[in-house]
Amino acid sequence: MTEASTALSADTTTIPDASAEASARPWLDASLPIEERVELLLAEMTLAEKAGLFFQTMITMGEDGELAEADPTFGLPSNREYVVDKRMTHFNLLGVAPTAGAIARWHNRLQELAASTRLGIPVTISTDPRHSFTENPGAAMLAGPFSQWPDSLGLAATRDAALVERFGDIARQEYTAVGIRVALHPQVDLATEPRWSRALQTFGEDAEVSGELGAAYIRGFQNGESFGPGAVSTMVKHFPGGGPQKDGEDPHFAYGREQVYPGDRFELHLKPFEAAFDAGVRQVMPYYGMPVGTEYEEVGFGFNKSVLTGLLRERYGFDGIVCTDWGLVNDAAIFGQPFPARAWGVEHLTPAERMIKILDAGADQFGGEACPELLLELVADGRVSEDRLDTSARRLLREKFALGLFEDRYVDAEAADAIVGSAQFRAEGDTAQRASITVLSNRAAAAAGETDAPVLPFARGVKLYVEGIASDVAAAYGEVVATPAEADIAVLRLQAPFEERATMFENFFHAGSLEFPDAVVAHVAEVAASVPTVVDVFLDRPAILGPIVESAHAVVGNWGASAAALLDVLSGVAPAQGRLPFDIPSSMAAVEASRPDVPFDTADPLFRFGHGLSL
Template sequence: MYPLPLLALFSVLFLTCSGTRPDDRRHEQPTLGYRSASLLEVDGLRFKDLNGNDSLEPYEDWRLSPEARSRDLTGRMQMEEKAGFMLISTTRLENDPGFGPPTGRPITSGFNEEDQVSEVNIFTRKPLDYPMMSAAGTTRAVTEYHERHFILRANTSPRILAEWANNLQALCESHGHGIPAIVASNPRNHITVDASVGLSLGKTPFSTWPGELGLAATRDTTLVREFADIARQEWLATGIRKGYMYMADLATEPRWQRVEGTFGEDAQLAADMIRQIVLGFQGTQLGPQSIALTTKHFPGGGAVEGGQDPHFDWGKREVFTGGMFENNLIPFRAAIDAGTSAIMPYYSYPVNTEYPEVAYAYNKPVLQGVLRERLGFDGIINSDTGPIDMMPWGVEDRTIPERYKMAIEAGVNLFSGTADPTLLIRTLRMYPALQPLVDDSVYRLLLEKFRLGLFENPYVDPEGAAALVGREDFQARADVAMRKSIVLLRNGVSEEEKVLPLRPAQKIYFATYLSRRDDDPITTYLPDVHPYGVRFVDTPEEADRIVLWVIPRGKSLFEADGSPLHLNLSANGVEVDRLRQLIGTKPTVLLVNYTNPWAIDELYTPGPGNIPAVLATFGTTPEAVMDVLTGRFTPVGKMPFSTPASDAAAQQQVSDLPGYQEAKGYALFWFNEGMDGY
């Protein structure tokens, strides 16, 4: 038995003297999952000997509180272990390319043992001052760097995910104190147009729901809670125990390229959604059946200048011209009240506020004064990926150790982006006064793991994962959400001119228009089964009605170059002239998929014309669309944001004002607009 560090001895004494030692009440034996650890039997109960010293230490004793166990284990960890523990980085499966090109080989449940080192900023492609290890080989990350927090970006089968997660936990169990890993992921359950690293994975084997804007459009908080609970079950089965989600940011700047991941422009609507999301994933308190959430991006990142994102130098300013900083906090209050485990500050810095113009990860008055003290958040502050190495806005002139010091003092507990703790270790040696803050961070991070039950059983059943993920009854509920998310905006200018619902035996030409990046951007929807009553035809000339579903797709976030952002359709991949010709042939029902508040005046203007009906979608299926158009499902959705009457209007709006507070005439469709039924 090796000697305990001094702090650990103090912890043991504290546990004994403070009444937090195990009492004489009966305890229910939890299920213990283990691979290499031996078991200890004490008072007829079994415990895992995680550090292999044949003695039951307080952190191994599941009868103690998570707080007591976290204090004990914090005292046992060396400085190098604590530094690694404060990093969360991308991890990869065998043949998983990470940020690199595809390997051409199938992803398996083995480890990727190759380090992935960047000489350039992976987002801006500019040279880095210091090479950054964005991903370490798995074994090295665990055994040499002492990492236990990982971001999984791979999209593969539930069985492989579960097998890999078990392999990772077995490796962690066999090393050092036997601290289990926590695996985080971006959203995996939504239809999304801009599926990018760090945003959303897009189509996966998990149950498929409308996008976040679509969930908000349903206005159904009960269904949103059900979504989160279903996704929780799927994630839990695969061993993913943390969500890097959801966005509590407000979509007040319509040009922002991350609007798709928000719940819209209204603070109370976003708060209602976030509250149910957190409760559905985590439960009323964090436990062994929970998925811990990291709510982002504090204090709200939607008011960025010109819509440009702060992943880039040209988007680092968040401008509160309208004085709406406090409005941005409302959804975060809801997340904190619901118990969100972690909160992520964004890269941007505030302009026109009382706060310093430094990125939020360095902004002590915002993180301590607002988040900790005023809002009462007591969980983990998790930086976004790369504020130290890649997006150090406002502190560019400081060295890497100085940046780490400033961020730790501001309140960051977990740093995302690099797998190499070398410079963080150097920082802690240069500034020993940081040690109490480091210990506080480690304590908070351990507390989350203890509450999640990972120390007792981090293992999952791969066969069970394969059977549960994407289950038919899960998808059936998702299909309801798809339909409820569709918004009916216009249906003729009078009762006599209504064209919806479509009538039986009408001949319909259903065209889906994608971005012109595709080889043939117009595709025709002809289902194998025709349950809708209408007749689908091959050409517009044969049709009584055209159903045109336009899916604009602007420049992806990580393709940004700083040039002005526009919301008119022709600037976002839509060949407007071609669609005008199609619309001119027959009366047209127009659907627009809104990932941003597109300005559609190039195709549609209010009043009599060849487009008598307009609907909004936010990530759904053709089947859901047809159910709504034919009246098999009554439309109930409401707009989660206002859409500008023109791109010119979008260029003139105030970045932190919701659309419904903009000047009269700003919008074509207003927030909360939507017809109930026909």
């Protein structure tokens, strides 16, 4: 499908004639090798056009697929200012749209705007994960119109590389249908510090499993060995491994800036990345954290030449795109609160000096930044050479050519609604949800006095008391009653605990203690004293489950599953197949005594990695 025919099926605007463009712009000749096309285009670019390539930041869409005006809530300029004034061509789509067609129409309009610029360089749209149940604007989006799957920890709980690759393939089809061509994932960090808030998007605590599943994920998104116009480029993160956070705090925030390696396991955290390189990953994102007590410079990884050049470029020979994590250069405001740049170890440097250090380290793109004018000042002052710009510009342009964006930048907005969230894709997501649910304990309800059989699976048609489940969903499995005393069985859904922090943005990152509040433990015990009770916990972190296991008759873990998927497993409609992707610690004392860089290091865990009961 040509650019013009595709866009005209979606919109009524006029698209420039592609053949006329090709004669005036030789880089549009698809018969030429990509490297030659890159050089032809690069030779025509002004410094300002080159500088625009270096910035990838958040962008919003307008209502029903219109271009967006300036967004005061998020402090974002209009789409036009980004593309026309700042000459930027890489954007991370923020927010959840009501329909796939709306995203596709917006994408086409943004591409038309880019086509109207002097060289008509197409935009590249990226996204954080948006196929699960979680929404953290610093990490992931709700699924919205896309098919819904467990988070990566849940995929890891299935232990099924073929399923993970199939997820990647489905997500690839859904992304490309709306014009998203870069996945700011997978996240192959090892979740070795139980308190760390970013575990949910990892594949767990085991390096071998993380590498195997991360590679399958990449193959699915990148169309196997056929990377090209139908593929989504993946950006593996967070190199060289973001799990070993001091006290489990996250380096989005100054109190979490240090990564520590008391067990001397820095090399272990590289293993999943090695599998990603073998799978052909195209892009890499270094983490915010700064290594402490290692051979590497004690500055954030995005500034770290010993890591990005010495380790990534030279040791591993990686010549793809390196994009920093978001907001390393300039201070900003998030939800109205001041938010300093994550310039850990180089806080004393000016924004200009930070930019120079990032480029010198070996990065190609500034994530979450939109200040090409600052980069132009550095070139004008002689502090950054045009040759240095050209080195990264070649990589960034090469990816646009490889993705086929110069041949076919538009998408079919009508087809998008049929492809994204199709019945087949949703059914496969539902199957994955069921497969990930992990039964941790299942004992007899001795108080019932009639049977020694475990409480799971429960029989359909029983009297159900539920919390955290809509009554109309539960009604398909039994008679919903108002109190535990009336019920044959109770099902309670809980969130793994976390500590409340000072700001809204901090509270998107669940951190701190893993112990349930006394009131929650008491409530579970009270219900369980009245009726056989099943507790399902959303284990975005490995909670201290001992007190819950002691009182509840069955405990189940999930990493993103609908109530219907859960009840299908609890009632035996679907088999219990999930296996823990990490250890469940026995106490906070054991967590605090463990070494953040060492997997499976908490003493006497309550449940081991790989544990999971069948029903």
